Amino acid sequence: MGVTCVSQMPVAEGKSVQQTVELLTRKLEMLGAEKQGTFCVDCETYHTAASTLGSQGQAGKLMYVMHNSEYPLSCFALFENGPCLIADTNFDVLMVKLKGFFQSAKASKIETRGTRYQYCDFLVKVGTVTMGPSARGISVEVEYGPCVVASDCWSLLLEFLQSFLGSHTPGPPTVFGNRHDAVYGPADTMIQYMELFNKIRKQQQVPVAGIR
């Protein structure tokens, strides 16, 4: 598990999502990266049931249950600013049992699918973010395998991102922010994905009625 940066690639003007993805992948292949299969990251939203709220206050918290094909036997559960739980795949079965406490938000499943490229120590994943049948955006994830401390290798990652994203290079992710010497873990990647999905959900508000 190395330091990962997840960012969004805006769709090029006059082109569809698919074409932009193709542009990116062609750039990567010219760079010399080799294709290594596909990847998938998906996210489901749950909110705490109204019955458990009681006197506490207005809205319940949102919980996100995510899966990542990079960690095929794990399941991630996280709250917005809260802790992230890494569990076995039996967690999904557990969620069914907890139907009384957590209710699935309608039409909330969002996922990104794409190809996985390996370029020496870098692992690049370019995926199409889809919600239902429609494609909403493009996610780009770059992982630098050898390093586990974010502050040490951010500059290297930035340089690499610039080489093929060009002007769309993002800034340092918020998960890097506070802890400079903390070891990077898979939970941080999932937090970044969650933020990305939320951002994409908010972008196109017209077709989707009230997520909450």
Added chain:
Amino acid sequence: MSGVRAVRISIESACEKQVQEVGLDGTETYLQPLSMSQNLARLAQRIDFSQGSGSEEDEAAGPDGDAQDWAGAGAEQDDEEGLVKFQPSLWPWDSVRNNLRSALTEMCVLYDVLSIVRDKKFMTLDPVSQDALPPKQSPQTLQLISKKKSLAGAAQILLKGAERLTKSVTENQENKLQRDFNSELLRLRQHWKLRKVGDKILGDLSYRSAGSLFPHHGTFEVIKNTDIDLDKKIPEDYCPLDVQIPSDLEGSAYIKVSIQKQAPDIGDLGTVNLFKRPLPKSKPGSPHWQTKLEAAQNVLLCKEIFAQLSREAVQIKSQIPHIVVKNQIISQPFPSLQLSISLCHSSNDKKSQKCATEKPGPEDHLYVLEHNLHLLIREFHKQTLSSIVMPHPASAPFGHKRMRLSGPQAFDKNEINSIQSTEGLLEKIIKQAKHIFLRSRTAATIDSLASRIEDPQIQAHWSNINDVYESSVKVLITSQGYEQICKSIQLQLNIGVEQVRVVHRDGRVITLSHQEQELQDFLLSQMSQHQVHAVQQLAKVMGWQVLSFSNHVGLGPIESIGNASAITVASPSGDYAISVRNGPESGSKIMVQFPRNQCKDLPKSDVLQDSKWSHLRGPFKEVQWNKMEGRNFVYKMELLMSALSPCLL
């Protein structure tokens, strides 16, 4: 006595009459006392008139004793006393009076003593401390006697029992040949697991308790051997116990692994001759059921191994698919090489014994791989019982301990693959077979080269310790007699599963494939390079100077194997030079350069004015190397060099 008052005493006659008989109701019939005449008659009878006065005194003592017994007798007694006694002063009541008087005296003394003691002034009564023993002695002896009696009774019972036991022991020793069913069953229980189901005794000879997952039940039944004729003599190997093994585990089995060079026709598949290997000798003391059960267990294990191998052969996808036919699995590890694993199960029928006439060749049977198969399946058994797997939480599936953590710790695919061993039994055995084959072929190549080529010599030092998948050998190419000088070609060969990796002394690493021709070509090229290196080392020793040296010359005819190498050395005086070109195929070519003044056929010209120019080296002449003296190349070279260096005389 004088002041004592007179005491009145009353005397009463006993009036006792002798009892004649006691009636049944207790009434007594008395004898009537003798009348006077009867008494007189009795007394008269006693008198012995023949004797003197001595006898009369005796007689008097006798009746006198009688009279005194009758105290207070009647008148008849008075008469009698008067008759016999000669002391007239004694009156009949004298003795009575004396007795009474003494009694009175005693009583008075007693009375005086008591009255004095009562005052407690001059005399006191003190109790005498008496031991409790004396009165109790009699109860102790009584206890002792009773204890002795009871102990004797208990001892009697024990002795009776001991007698019975000794009798039975001697009986057993007598009938040692005729062993008891129960004692035999006890022996069986020491080796095998038995359980009682209803009225049958069943046993388990499968490996399930050792971790096997093979679905065979592996139960055998223990039966009593009752077909014994007690009248006839009991045979030597009679056993009251017999085991009945399942019918499909009868006979003996083994797994045969063999490598054949040529691929047979498809029609020949599945026609493996079952060679009945002689049964392994059982220990001399073990009973026949032990050998029977062990053989059945071996058959079960072989079946499990073969079932696992055939399952993997069908499931696992490989480039060249494995063929499973009847009791044989055929795969091709290398092209033109065939590996066949077969299960040879021969039952104890007489039919199959006749067919076993063919004996396999010694190289055909790879015993090492068969042994390894047994070890691998046992390892697989142990894995299901190892501490990595057990104990496990109730909700977790059966598997490796780290796999349960792969979810919560977010393992990625590399880490998951490293935990799971993806290689099955068949793949492991094929890899081992490939390695064995490659190793033997490499050894054969080196040996054939060594026997074919004498100059230079090849030495191979094989390492003792090697892996199932890797062996190593160190190959040295030397010239005989010059090992210390010419040791620049040393190769370390690491023989793996499919490739041979060569590490040269100068640091080059070359990977050769499984083709033996590649290794042979490589070694030949190294041998030719060695000759030229040897010349270089020799020149250093002899004092000759190396003018040029090249491992791979680009001039001259092209070699098909490797490259030719060449060297030019000059003599210490500079007069002569030797030029050597050696190639793996073209052999060696040696030319000597002479100084100009030694060549007669040089054209004279006017350009050279000075005579000093004639000392320079001029044309080359080839040496007929095969006519040179010397047993090998370096020796010949040394002779040539010494011949061309003039000795200073």
